[in-house]
Amino acid sequence: MTQPAAPVEATTTGRKPGDWLRAPGWRLLPMGLLQSIVAVVIGIVICLVIIFLIADDPLTAFRAFVLGTFSTTYAFGSMLAVATVLVLTALAAAVSFRAGAFNIGTEGQLVLGGLAAAVVAQNTGMGGIGQAAALIASALVGALWVAIPAWLRVRYRTNEILTTLMFNYIAADLALFLVNAYFRDPTSGAVETPPLDPTLWLPRLLRTSAANVGLLLVIGLAMGLWLLFERTRTGKRMEAAGLQPAFAEYLGIRSGSHLLLSLLGSGVLAGLAGGIAVLGITHAYTTGFSPQYGFLGITVALIGRLKPFGILLAALLYSSLITGATVMQSATDVPFSLVFILQGVLILLITSRRGGVA
Amino acid sequence: MSAVGDFLFLVLTSLVPILATAAGGMFADRARAPNIALDGCMLVASLTAVVVGTVTGNPWLGLLAAIVAGAAYSAVLAFAAFALHCDLIIAGIAANLLATGLTLLIVQHGLHSAGTYAPFGTALIPRVPAGPLQDVPILGRAVGGQSALLYVAVIATIVAAIVMNLTRFGAHIKAVGESEEAALAVGIRPVLIRTIAVLLSGAFAGIGGGYLSLSSVATFNSDLTGGLGFIAFAAVIFGRATPLGITFASLLFAVATSVAIYLQGSGANIQQLVQCLPYVVTVVALAIQAVSRSRRQRFDVSDTNYVPAIIPRG
Numbered sequence: 001m002t003q004p005a006a007p008v009e010a011t012t013t014g015r016k017p018g019d020w021l022r023a024p025g026w027r028l029l030p031m032g033l034l035q036s037i038v039a040v041v042i043g044i045v046i047c048l049v050i051i052f053l054i055a056d057d058p059l060t061a062f063r064a065f066v067l068g069t070f071s072t073t074y075a076f077g078s079m080l081a082v083a084t085v086l087v088l089t090a091l092a093a094a095v096s097f098r099a100g101a102f103n104i105g106t107e108g109q110l111v112l113g114g115l116a117a118a119v120v121a122q123n124t125g126m127g128g129i130g131q132a133a134a135l136i137a138s139a140l141v142g143a144l145w146v147a148i149p150a151w152l153r154v155r156y157r158t159n160e161i162l163t164t165l166m167f168n169y170i171a172a173d174l175a176l177f178l179v180n181a182y183f184r185d186p187t188s189g190a191v192e193t194p195p196l197d198p199t200l201w202l203p204r205l206l207r208t209s210a211a212n213v214g215l216l217l218v219i220g221l222a223m224g225l226w227l228l229f230e231r232t233r234t235g236k237r238m239e240a241a242g243l244q245p246a247f248a249e250y251l252g253i254r255s256g257s258h259l260l261l262s263l264l265g266s267g268v269l270a271g272l273a274g275g276i277a278v279l280g281i282t283h284a285y286t287t288g289f290s291p292q293y294g295f296l297g298i299t300v301a302l303i304g305r306l307k308p309f310g311i312l313l314a315a316l317l318y319s320s321l322i323t324g325a326t327v328m329q330s331a332t333d334v335p336f337s338l339v340f341i342l343q344g345v346l347i348l349l350i351t352s353r354r355g356g357v358a
Numbered sequence: 359m360s361a362v363g364d365f366l367f368l369v370l371t372s373l374v375p376i377l378a379t380a381a382g383g384m385f386a387d388r389a390r391a392p393n394i395a396l397d398g399c400m401l402v403a404s405l406t407a408v409v410v411g412t413v414t415g416n417p418w419l420g421l422l423a424a425i426v427a428g429a430a431y432s433a434v435l436a437f438a439a440f441a442l443h444c445d446l447i448i449a450g451i452a453a454n455l456l457a458t459g460l461t462l463l464i465v466q467h468g469l470h471s472a473g474t475y476a477p478f479g480t481a482l483i484p485r486v487p488a489g490p491l492q493d494v495p496i497l498g499r500a501v502g503g504q505s506a507l508l509y510v511a512v513i514a515t516i517v518a519a520i521v522m523n524l525t526r527f528g529a530h531i532k533a534v535g536e537s538e539e540a541a542l543a544v545g546i547r548p549v550l551i552r553t554i555a556v557l558l559s560g561a562f563a564g565i566g567g568g569y570l571s572l573s574s575v576a577t578f579n580s581d582l583t584g585g586l587g588f589i590a591f592a593a594v595i596f597g598r599a600t601p602l603g604i605t606f607a608s609l610l611f612a613v614a615t616s617v618a619i620y621l622q623g624s625g626a627n628i629q630q631l632v633q634c635l636p637y638v639v640t641v642v643a644l645a646i647q648a649v650s651r652s653r654r655q656r657f658d659v660s661d662t663n664y665v666p667a668i669i670p671r672g
Contacts, residue, residue, distance in 0.1 A: 050463075054467050156645065156648035165588055170638060177631040335466040335467055337458075337463045341463060344452045344453065344454075347452035351452075
C-alpha cells in the first residue's frame with residue numbers, strides 16, 4: 001500500500017506483479033494513479049446506483065451530488081474550506097503511513113487541536129498574533145495527543161492502531177468535559193465555546209463563503225512535505241525505517257526515532273487541521289464541528305496514494321463530493337451518509353492489490 | 359453488601375457484549391486474520407436485531423438474524439482481504455466506516471428516523487430470575503434479573519474454547535496462524551480456514567451486537583457500540599487469544615465500564631471525564647502487555663513464539 005516498487009508485497013501476494021501490464025505504453029502511466037482513478041469511478045458508480053435505488057427523484061439527486069458543488073459560490077467556497085482541512089488530515093495520515101505506522105487517531109488530535117485553537121485565540125490578542133498563537137497551540141496539542149501512543153509504539157511496540165483509536169474516544173470525552181467545565185459559552189444552549197471575534201477569523205478568499213487563506217498555507221505545507229519526502233535524507237530515512245525497520249538499522253538509520261518523528265509530525269498536522277477548521281469555518285469550538293475529518297483524511301490520503309500532490313487533488317475531489325452530498329441532502333431525500341459508504345468502498349478498492357498493482 | 363451485589367450486576371451487564379465478541383475475535387486472531395471490523399459487525403448486527411425483532415415480534419429471531427448479519431458483514435471483510443487482496447487491517451478500518459455509513463443510511467432513509475431508531479413495543483430478550491440463588495448474599499443480587507443473553511454469551515465462550523482447543527478445526531486454525539507453509543504442506547487450505555474464522559468472529563460479534571439493542575431498551579443509533587468492538591478486539595490481544603485470557607481481559611474491561619457507569623450515577627462534576635475510563639484502561643492494559651513482552655524478549659532470541667498482536671506489514 002505504500003510504494004509500488006516494494007518487492008516484499010509482490011512476493012506476499014504470491015503472484016508475479018503485473019503480468020498484464022508488460023506493454024511499454026502502460027509504464028508511462030503511474031500505476032497508482034490508474035488504480036485510484038478506477039476506484040473513484042467505481043465508487044461513484046456505486047453511489048449513483050444507491051441513489052437510483054432509494055431516491056424518489058433520482059435525476060435531481062444525481063445532479064445535486066455531482067454538480068452541487070458548482071451550483072453556487074457559497075457551495076464552491078465551502079468545498080474549498082473542507083478541502084483545506086481534508087488536505088491536512090490526509091497529509092497527517094500519509095506522513096504516518098509512509099513511515100509504517102497507522103495513526104488512526106487523527107480525529108482525536110484534530111478535535112483537541114480545534115479546542116486548543118478556540119481557547120487560545122479567545123485569550124490572546126486580536127488579529128494576527130492571536131491567529132498565529134492559536135494555530136501553533138493547535139499543532140502542539142495535536143502532537144501532544146499522539147505522543148503517548150507514539151512513544152508506546154516506538155519503545156515497546158504497542159499496537160498503535162488500537163491505542164490511537166482509543167485516544168479518539170478519550171479525546172471526545174475530554175473535550176466535552178473541558179468545554180462543559182471551563183470554556184462553555186454561558187449564553188448558548190449547545191456545548192460550545194463563545195464565538196470568536198471576527199478579527200481572529202482566517203481571512204476569506206471568496207466573499208460570503210467559508211473558503212479562507214488556510215488553503216494557501218496548506219498548499220505550502222504540501223509542497224514542503226513533497227520536498228521532505230522526495231528531496232531530503234530525513235524523508236527517505238523515515239520511509240526506509242517504515243518499510244524495512246531491520247534493514248534501516250543495518251544502514252545506520254535509527255528507525256525508532258524516525259518513526260517517532262513521523263508520528264509526532266502526523267499529530268502536528270492533524271492538530272493544525274483542527275485549528276484551521278475552527279478559525280476558518282466554525283469560528284468557535286462546537287461539539288461535532290468535525291464531520292469525521294480525521295477518518296475522511298485517511299480515505300483522501302489513500303486516494304492520493306500518500307503523495308502530497310496526489311492528496312491535494314484527491315482532497316478537492318472528495319470535498320466536492322461531500323459538498324455535493326450536503327446539497328443533495330437538502331434538495332432531496334437522499335441522506336448525507338452516502339459519503340461514509342463511498343469512503344468505505346473507496347478504501348477497499350484503492351488498497352486492493354488484485355492484479356499486482358501497487 | 360447489596361452495593362457490591364449491584365456493582366457485580368453492572369459488571370456482568372457490561373461483560374456480555376465484550377465477552378461474546380471477543381470469543382469470536384479469538385478465532386480470527388488465532389488464524390492470523392485479525393478482525394478489526396468487529397465493531398462494524400456489532401453495529402450492523404444490532405440494527406438487524408432490533409429491526410427483525412420488531413417486525414417478527416420475537417426477540418430470539420432478532421438475535422438469530424443478528425448472528426447471521428454479523429457473519430454476513432464480516433464476509434465483506436473476508437472478500438476484501440482474500441479476493442481483493444487488501445491489507446486486512448486497512449480493510450477492517452474501511453469496513454467499520456462502511457458499517458457506520460450503511461446503518462446511518464438505513465436508519466435515516468429506510469426507517470425514517472433522524473438519527474435514533476426507537477420502535478414502539480419491541481419485545482426484549484427475557485430476563486432470568488436468580489431462582490435458588492436468590493438468597494445467596496452477593497451472588498443473588500448479581501445474577502438475579504440478568505438478560506438471558508448473559509448465559510448465551512457464557513455458553514458461546516465455552517463452546518469457543520472447546521472448538522479452539524479440542525477439535526480438529528481448532529487445530530487447523532492454530533496451524534494456519536502459526537505457520538502457513540506448514541499448514542499448506544499437510545493439506546490445510548489457509549484461505550478457507552481464515553475465511554471461516556473471520557465469518558465465525560462476525561457471528562459471535564452478532565451476539566454482542568444483538569445484546570446492545572435487544573437487552574434493555576430497543577433503540578439503535580450509529581454510535582450505539584461506542585467502540586465496544588474495538589475494546590473486544592483489545593481484549594483478544596490482551597488475553598493473548600486464549601479462552602481464559604480473553605475472559606479475564608473482558609472482565610477487566612467490563613469492570614472499567616461499570617466503574618464509569620457507577621461514577622456517572624454518583625453525580626460528581628466529572629461525568630464526561632469518567633466516561634472515557636474504559637478506553638483509558640484499554641490503552642493501559644495494552645501498554646502493560648507490551649512492556650512485559652519487551653522485557654521478556656530481551657533474553658529471548660528465538661523468533662518462533664506466537665505473537666497475537668497485529669503488526670502492520672511493510
